[in-house]
Amino acid sequence: MSELAALAGATIVFDLDGTLVDSAPDLIGTLNVILAQEGIAPLPIEEARSFIGYGARRLIERGFAAQGHPAPAERMDGLFARFIAHYNEHSADLTRPFPGAVAALEAMKDAGARLAVCTNKLTGLSVPILERLALAPLFDAVIGADSAPAAKPDPRHLVHTIEAAGGLTGRAVMVGDAATDAGAARAAGVPLVLVSFGYTEIPAAELAPDILIDHYDQLPNACLRLLTACPAQSERL
Ligand SMILES: O=C(O)COP(=O)(O)O
Numbered sequence: 001m002s003e004l005a006a007l008a009g010a011t012i013v014f015d016l017d018g019t020l021v022d023s024a025p026d027l028i029g030t031l032n033v034i035l036a037q038e039g040i041a042p043l044p045i046e047e048a049r050s051f052i053g054y055g056a057r058r059l060i061e062r063g064f065a066a067q068g069h070p071a072p073a074e075r076m077d078g079l080f081a082r083f084i085a086h087y088n089e090h091s092a093d094l095t096r097p098f099p100g101a102v103a104a105l106e107a108m109k110d111a112g113a114r115l116a117v118c119t120n121k122l123t124g125l126s127v128p129i130l131e132r133l134a135l136a137p138l139f140d141a142v143i144g145a146d147s148a149p150a151a152k153p154d155p156r157h158l159v160h161t162i163e164a165a166g167g168l169t170g171r172a173v174m175v176g177d178a179a180t181d182a183g184a185a186r187a188a189g190v191p192l193v194l195v196s197f198g199y200t201e202i203p204a205a206e207l208a209p210d211i212l213i214d215h216y217d218q219l220p221n222a223c224l225r226l227l228t229a230c231p232a233q234s235e236r237l
């Protein structure tokens with residue numbers, strides 16, 4: 001019997017950007033296309049990565065402000081439409097799952113876990129990425145900010161995702177990279193794993209995850225620990 005058998009029936013919920021996939025190259029690449037159309041210099045990925053996590057509108061606002069050209073409110077709809085149109089065509093050009101992610105997903109799926117995505121990205125942008133990366137069949141639910149009663153860090157986004165996957169909030173784990181994920185998990189009473197390689201502005205360790213992982217090889221056992229006996233304090237595997 002697999003050592004992961006205790007995951008059967010549990011729901012493992014994944015944030016998308018900065019957790020499951022390294023999408024900064026395509027997100028910031030698209031932002032830089034829009035900046036260039038406005039005659040504004042591009043942003044280095046390393047500087048703009050931490051702007052990701054609150055949806056495309058916020059990314060655009062923060063990108064333009066960072067370059068000293070705050071986007072006027074009346075221009076945002078047009079800039080957002082251009083961003084979405086370009087990103088839709090290029091959302092998986094450079095975006096790839098983080099190292100070990102696919103193996104971890106497959107191992108937990110094989111053990112009977114439900115898998116879901118809870119992202120502040122639009123659902124209509126998230127599903128094509130998962131499809132282009134051949135990951136879509138692994139997931140029981142993909143819930144973007146536009147498909148939930150509210151967006152992370154609101155807990156309703158996470159609870160809605162778990163329910164959409166057919167799971168129970170009392171037998172779930174949130175896997176994320178930033179404060180939006182930590183906030184939703186804490187408010188929903190769901191154990192939290194954070195990855196140390198994501199896009200967070202606040203160092204992941206300072207977000208007080210139940211377990212912090214440096215590589216996806218550690219995730220299945222981290223979920224086992226959280227689902228079989230909550231650790232007394234934050235751990236780093
Ligand atoms: O900001 C976004 O577009 C999505 O962010 P998330 O997948 O980390 O929730």
Ligand SMILES: [Mg+2]
Nearest residue numbers: 015017018177
């Ligand atoms: Mg994220």
